[in-house]
Amino acid sequence: MRPLLLTALIALTPALGRAQTRPSRQPVELHVLLGYGSAVCDNDKPDSDCPVDGGAAFGLGGGWRFFNRASVGLEVAAWSFKVRDAWRGQLQDDATDVKFSSLYVAPFVRWYWFAPGVANPYLQRGIGIGSVGAEASNDAATYTYTARGVVYPLAIGIEWQLSRWFRLGPQLAGTLHVSNEICEDADGAKTCRDPGRNEDGSREGVALPWRFVAVGTFTFGGGPEGLR
Numbered sequence: 705m706r707p708l709l710l711t712a713l714i715a716l717t718p719a720l721g722r723a724q725t726r727p728s729r730q731p732v733e734l735h736v737l738l739g740y741g742s743a744v745c746d747n748d749k750p751d752s753d754c755p756v757d758g759g760a761a762f763g764l765g766g767g768w769r770f771f772n773r774a775s776v777g778l779e780v781a782a783w784s785f786k787v788r789d790a791w792r793g794q795l796q797d798d799a800t801d802v803k804f805s806s807l808y809v810a811p812f813v814r815w816y817w818f819a820p821g822v823a824n825p826y827l828q829r830g831i832g833i834g835s836v837g838a839e840a841s842n843d844a845a846t847y848t849y850t851a852r853g854v855v856y857p858l859a860i861g862i863e864w865q866l867s868r869w870f871r872l873g874p875q876l877a878g879t880l881h882v883s884n885e886i887c888e889d890a891d892g893a894k895t896c897r898d899p900g901r902n903e904d905g906s907r908e909g910v911a912l913p914w915r916f917v918a919v920g921t922f923t924f925g926g927g928p929e930g931l932r
Contacts, residue, residue, distance in 0.1 A: 730869065730923035733767045733775060737875065739917030741783040743806070744878075756804050759785035761915035765812070773816045779830065779857070781879075782807045783913050787838075801841045806913045808834030808855040808879060824871060828859040834881055836911050845891040851899075851909040853883035863921055871921040876914075883909025 741761030760783070767777025785804040810832025817825045834855035839848045861875030886909050887896040899909040 730926035731769045732925035733769055733777070733921050733923050735765050735767075735919050735921040737761070737763045737765075737781070737915075737917040737919045739915060741785070741913060741915040741917075743783070743785065744912040744914065755788045756785035757788050759783055759804075761913075761917055763917075767812070767814060772819050775814045775816075776811070777814070778809070778811050780807075780809050781857070781915075783915070801839075803839045804837070806834065806836045806879075806881065806911065808832055808857065808881070810834070810855055810857050812857065820865075822865050823862060824865065824873075825862040826860070828857070828861070828877070830857040831855070832857070834879070836881055836883070836909075836913075846889075847891070848887075848889040850887045851881070851883035851911070852885050852887075853881060853909060856880040856882075861919060863919065869923055871923070873919060874916070875919045876916050878912060878914040881909075881911040881913065883911075885909075 739761055740758070742758050743756045745756060761781065763779060763781030765777055765779030765781075767775040769775040783806040785806070787802040787804045810830035812828050812830030814826050814828040817827075832855050833853070835850055835852045837848070837850045839846065841847070857877060857879040859875050859877030861873055861877075863871035863873035865871050883899055885896055886899055887894060889895075899907055902908055
């Protein structure tokens with residue numbers, strides 16, 4: 705009897721090892737991201753409408769992995785840009801304090817190229833609403849600029865399974881922001897209008913923030929074995 709039991713245990717050992725080491729798919733995914741961010745623009749123009757020069761990007765999102773290779777969810781992301789000293793908005797004198805930021809809220813679909821494993825590369829696409837805002841002020845006046853509209857985020861990344869419940873990896877993403885309303889406030893005189901054309905003939909209110917960030921994803925909800 706003992707030789708038979710020993711033979712059975714030896715035969716089951718490889719299968720048990722694979723079951724323990726193979727990452728299981730937990731359907732609920734919550735991710736946080738933090739890293740470097742900037743925007744595509746011409747910083748050489750003194751009167752550039754996009755006067756950013758680097759900054760920080762951060763965000764929070766959650767999804768439901770309804771299929772081995774796909775999930776749907778919602779993400780909130782923001783940028784806090786470094787602003788060139790030369791930019792002063794519509795102020796007559798140099799600004800002593802400048803701020804530039806971007807924010808969006810967007811549902812997304814994430815496609816994983818492979819079944820759950822140690823490495824999880826993915827492509828993420830979304831559509832939502834967002835805004836780009838700027839503020840310049842000095843002792844005499846304050847100028848604010850806000851452009852609101854539709855955003856189209858696109859991201860590519862990879863995460864490594866560090867534990868059953870946590871993944872970590874880099875992500876590169878860009879977000880096309882197309883405004884449908886532009887508001888300006890020059891020291892209390894606020895006006896809002898539809899986007900027009902810049903001096904070079906391009907459409908106003910179009911921005912392309914991008915980010916290179918680290919993304920940490922917490923997963924749960926799959927029970928003791930997860931969902932395969």
